[in-house]
Amino acid sequence: MKLTRRALPALLSLSALSLLCACAAAPTAPSTPLPGPGSSPAKPKLIVFVVIDGLPMRQVLDNRDLFEPDGFRRFLDRGTWFSEAHYGHAHTVTAAGHAVMLSGAYPQRSGIISNEWVDPQTRKPVYNTMDADYQYIGHKTAALAGTSPRMLLAETVGDVLRGNEPASKMIGISGKDRGAILPAGHKGTAYMYMSETGQFASSTYYMPAHPQWVQAFNAARPADAFFHKAWAPLLPGWNCPQAIASNCAYARSVPDGQTWQSSGGNGNTLPAVLGAPLDKPGPAFYGNILASPFGDELTLAFARAAIEGEALGADDRPDILSVSLSSHDYVNHAFGPESRLSQDHLLRLDRHLQAFFRDLDAKVGKNNYLLMLTADHGFADTPEWAASQGRDAKRIPGSDLVKFANAGLGKQFGDGRWVTELSAMGLLFDEALISSRGLKREQVYAAAKLVMLQHPEVAAVYTPDELAANTPAPALLQQMRKSWHAERAAPVQVIMKEGRLFGSRPVGSSHGTPYRYDTHVPLLSWGPAWVGAGEVKTPVEIADVAPTLSRVLGLRAPAQSQGKPLPLPLPLPLPLPLPLSR
Template sequence: MTKNIFLILSVAISCISGRGQEVVRVNHSPKLVVGIVVDQMRYDYITRFYDRFGEGGFKRMINEGFNCKNNHFNYVPTYTGPGHASVYTGTTPKNHGIISNHWYDKFGKAMVYCASDSLVKAVGSDTHLEKMSPRRMKTSTVADQNRLHTQLRGKTIGIAIKDRGAILPAGHSANGAYWFRGKDEGKWITSTYYCNELPDWVKKFNDSDRAESYLRVWNTLYDINTYIESGSDLNEFERGYTGKETATFPYDFAKLKDQNSGFDIIKSSAYGNSLTTDFAIAAIDGEQLGADKITDFLTVSFSSTDYVGHNFGVNSKEVQDTYLRLDKDLERFFNTLDAKVGKGQYTVFLTADHGAVHVPAYLKSVKIPAGYFDRDGFAKKVKTFVKEEFKTGELIENISNNQIFFHYAGLKKHSVAPEELQKKLAHFILQENQIDKVFTRYQLENGQYTTGIGALIQKGYNQKRSGDIVVVMDPATISYSRTGSTHGSGLPYDTHAPLLFFGHGIQKGSTTQETHIPDIAPTISALLGISFPNGATGKVLPFVLK
């Protein structure tokens, strides 16, 4: 017995004072975790623009950290609200409840917004809009779990141009979430969910007129003729800005702002990311993030990449310039973290909330199947069919987000079984052009799909909030304008997103093994030694961690 105790003690001591003085630490966490979401970033933007990037931004993360090359969203729809929620909750809309940016609330009989909250009001603006909070998200985030683990001593701050990009990642217990109010204000604001008055550092930033400084000319960072990784500057696939005849560089924002909602023009340009970086750097100082040994959380979403993509499209010169400029902003941000928090003292992950499809009109021009879906015409056909088949117009309550919601009072009144309506309507819809697949509530609730689009839909399907019929369109077929890109499908152009880790506790390397967006929060939780978010379904990625 004595010999065994001696052996155990010897092993324990060797772990502490053995060869190389290796020290085993269970709770050695970074001083700061920074989560970065680049809105509408396709994975191939990394490979497509790689040779044009500098050494301190995307390349630094790849060379010093870990690159998950085959990372995907494992649910649909691939929109901003669900994307941000899934990254930080470690689960999918099936559980966290953020099923879209806007969705039909069948209990309130109205469309609702993923971050809206009538019980709060804006702080930093007099607008009656901007009543925002995370209350519609049903589960906790990794940032929430860090707050709980540290007895609320670890801070959480969320930042994004878009309100939902700031609010959902920061979670329910955040110290603050800030988003940009454009229009004629140009200010960073919050809501009474977090505080009743802006902190002094935010007031100081707003008073600095930093936003106004970006009402300048946007031209390409480098000679536009060297931008061979994107299409021609003048083409018919881009929308551009009101007041400028062509969607071509340069753009004079001082002249264009009045016709483009004032400061909102900054949001829809590369400069919106620079402004976000400025504000995130101010937050590090203002909130003293990473200043002690208790782990803090900073969530940053670069929203302007999405606005630019929607406006100009995946293949545009504007998208390329936006990413080359974002690369420089990331370098500036990482240099600040080195100086303020310390190299090796912080951990960063970077991903996206969804990808994007090439402009279908462009795809068609190069003979790739693509198209545009008439949503209003489809809704009219559905209602006409139901009325003729069941002799009543009271069975369909709402059609939105590629879903059909039944009017259950009407079903009862006319003695129509929900399964009967589902079956007949699904068969009718599947005969329509541009419709690829149809799923019913009965199928999604009673079957189990393990692969393919059915599995993605099930993970995005919330029994309480989702509809009774889910419609899937053909590949590269969208309900959108004929200029610019959009997203939302379960196809690779929308699901394949970057996932980069670097900094404290992160291995160097890469993998082509398939990983999923909900794996991020459990992996960071494991790094920090904290409980997973309470709805987490993702798995830890052990090859990422040291």
């Protein structure tokens, strides 16, 4: 894909008066937009963009008192954090979120409407980063495997940066292919975890063979160090009763071993020994690493190797490193964000981040890099747990919607499989059947909307005319418009009621709705030379990240960006000292 290149300088200005004002800022940071063109501090040598897959903001705030001084609290105590940061689109899934972050483009522009979908024209399955023209380097490449950013119809901050500064580097790393490829964009380089071997690999889209540093990392087989290692509770009091008035850290979460928690993989109780039934490491063990704290530890080890091997942040040409940590998503899917296992995982992740950040301080220099952390989506509590607390929550199998739609349409138009399947949040129709009965598709779509609105668990239904319009609309329709791409999405989109978990899995939890528990995510930043300190309560969107980082780098925003610069407070004149580890 050939991307448009046009440089519009947008440098930050900081006057002495501004700095003095920033020194006297209140604990809650003012919503001050980034300054316009003028004199500016040097660009960061490195931007480190951290994504915690599947982390709702409520989990961060609920555990703030348990964090170490320099993990999440580096942001919360000494950086700028946004307490009302949300995704603006409706179908909040991993690929869509990762596509928004560094492009600023919602699925309606990026084309990444879901993790997978069904092509409305060919009716073939589509994966968000599939590309049969490329293969994983040194590894098997399954059908529909994620190997390139070809499906991404938007450019990223890294694409603009490398268009202006070809010597700059954009590296994307993740446990998931989509978590590495989509933030890396078209001109970056992506490395993803191979669950069959425990190694990291790129694809032939980026290079014909791995550089020496990647070969050395994989040859050392670091994943094998976790074989038969126990994931045990980090803090004392694992078996304390829930919600008791005590000093027990785990009293605020749901104990392990619940019937609605998945017992597959590493099991649903701690301690859990990885690879316990096996005699030696193999695909089953390597796959289960991701659903444990060791998946993040391994990914961060590879990120350290990338910083060293690629000399990231070593010169005056700015680089970007995107690290998407996948394990929390797997843990929340299996056990729910309310679970004790999820809480323990988050606390361990905090310790891993603290170690990584301090390594960055030593390697790159604390005044040379900018940190930003967010998540690709939030998470719903497991329906069974929520229902036990008196909330209206339940699981809704997707097949029920198809049956309901066909029953209602059959009464009006005669028997037939009018709706063939679900694609992401939408209904796909048998267009040939519609034509053969002498009907217009718009007529059937409108009828399907009326039918689905009679479903007791459906909140809203939208037709192509409503989705394609650019008129004032209720919040749900606005969110759904941002998720809908006319050529890739199903024509009729359905939104379930709040508290409904859509899918076929009988245990665990998920995400993907336009509701607060799925849209509200952390957006945290730190970098003494570029970012002030304090909580910003102004509502913002994750689409605002791309134009913000573009301004920090003195670049134009990505062409398809729909965000605006974040209201970051001005930086302090001198960096605050880091506290000693307790």
